[in-house]
Amino acid sequence: MEKEALSQYYIFLILIPVLCGTIARYLTLIIDYRQYPSYPNGYLIHLVTGFISSGIGAVAIPAFLERNFEAITFLFLAAEQFRDVRRIEKESLQDLDDVEHVFRGEAYIDGIAKTFEARNYFSLLVAFITSLTMHILPHKIMWINIICGVIVGIIALYILKAFSKGKAVGDIADIKLAKITVKNSELYVDDIFVTNHLGTDRSRELVKNSGIAAVIYPKEKHFNRILDHNGQRQAIIFEACRILGLRRYHYTKRDYETGRIAVVLVPIIYDEEAFIETIKKTPLLESIKKSYRIMNSNFNK
The missing domain is CATH 3.30.1360 (Gyrase A; domain 2)
Structure with a gap:
């Protein structure tokens, strides 16, 4: 594959999965009856972290193809960063508890913080699976690969949401x-x-x-x-x-x-x-x- 064509191929192999992963984060961020997080600032924070996690998942395949194993280490660093997201969410909710008429309680706060950490992994996995699908398909026509990658990404998001969905009272x-x-x-x-x-x-x-x-x-x-x-x-x-x-x-x-x-x-x-x-x-x-x-x-x- 020529250098210019390879460069264009990698651009699609990264941009499309990043877009899919970020959209997946948005879909899991839509405000429910709990009304958390509030918007616009709460939305912005989580969308940016979703974009970053999508980027980490999307660059994994090109990094493997180019044998750039230093870039792959970002996958391992991501887990630590997402734990920091959970910690920050937990601290923020604990601070809010001091001004609420009724406390959420430590157990509820811990559950919300874990949920937001897990949803960053949603973005990473959706982006990674989309990128992997686009690469392994044998079609030489890029738009066919893109459509198939997006479809598989949607299926992956549905499975992840179904797997992580908890019960209610x-x-x-x-x-x-x-x-x-x-x-x-x-x-x-x-x-x-x-x-x-x-x-x-x-x-x-x-x-x-x-x-x-x-x-x-x-x-x-x-x-x-x-x-x-x-x-x-x-x-x-x-x-x-x-x-x-x-x-x-x-x-x-x-x-x-x-x-x-x-x-x-x-x-x-x-x-x-x-x-x-x-x-x-x-x-x-x-x-x-x-x-x-x-x-x-x-x-x-």
């Missing part, structure tokens, strides 16, 4: 609206005792007239361990308060006999449908997931 539990009852200074959600700290008439009237409550029913007994975790309950109440706003008071309480979880708050915006949907979509935290296979095997003996 709605996958392991049923959520139903519940009745708020105030007896003297005691607060009940349905028949679940929540607190006895409502010491004034004003606080009791506020919770009774403006409060909103739900009960989370685990679909299976072993799901109780996940929903009872303080980090998971903190994530649930944080998301509910973030969507509806917090006027005053927020509580979660477990019924130890049945494993049900009561969630109650006094929101700024009273929206029952949004309240239930928010709880359903709250992600299950990776740090608290447990395997119940050993427990089941012991029961079946």
Whole structure:
């Protein structure tokens, strides 16, 4: 292959995968109900890191072809840089926790930071797979290679997203609206005792007239361990308060006999449908997931 043609070939072999990897990062960055990160500055930071990770993945094949093994070392340096991205995200969210009415909690913050680190690997892998596909195809017509590379990159992104997609509270539990009852200074959600700290008439009237409550029913007994975790309950109440706003008071309480979880708050915006949907979509935290296979095997003996 002539030098000029080879140079043009390498340009396509790098630019197209970089573009695919950056677009893949954008598609995984679209704001969801958690509203993080905010835009435009949050978008810009993550798009730039996605562009850099795409570039690292895209240059791997040309580096191999040119036997430039020094360039390949960037692949190993990338892992360290992405860990720094996770660390920075974690520190940023911890700083934000100090000014929030309701804390995210350490477990939720750790999960979000890991997610953003993993999504940089999405860009790297999509770019690498696109570049590899474009190179190994036997067609001499470049635009055919480009189309095939883009298609394979899209398939790779779909597989990566499916593989990394976690479950939400709605996958392991049923959520139903519940009745708020105030007896003297005691607060009940349905028949679940929540607190006895409502010491004034004003606080009791506020919770009774403006409060909103739900009960989370685990679909299976072993799901109780996940929903009872303080980090998971903190994530649930944080998301509910973030969507509806917090006027005053927020509580979660477990019924130890049945494993049900009561969630109650006094929101700024009273929206029952949004309240239930928010709880359903709250992600299950990776740090608290447990395997119940050993427990089941012991029961079946």
